[in-house]
Amino acid sequence: MNLEQRVTDLETQLAFQDDTIAALNDVLTAQQRDVERLQLQMTALLKRQEEMAGQFGVFEEDAPPPHY
Template sequence: MDSEARIADLETRLAFQDDALQTLSDVLVEQQRTLDRLQLQLEVLARRQEEMQSRIGDEGEEPPPPHY
């Protein structure tokens, strides 16, 4: 293989690798955005659950009605 063909082959490989790296980078950025959004949703759900548990805990401390 002559030098020009080798250089052309290397340039072609480099172009494909650059494209692959950019694609992977884009996917990683999208996954990070999704992860951030899911973490926020989880925090909101955890707060709601704590609020509901505290409400249920407050109601559970009431004495039973007299007919029991």
């Protein structure tokens, strides 16, 4: 295998690696957006739960067992 062929093979591998890195970056960016969205939703749900617990006055953990 001559030097020119080896360089061509390396350039081809580099091009595929660049494409793979770009694809992985796109997936990672989308996942990060999903995680941030889910964190906001979780925060909103926790706030809503606290508000509702305040209206009813008792958390489920504080309620007496059903046999009382």
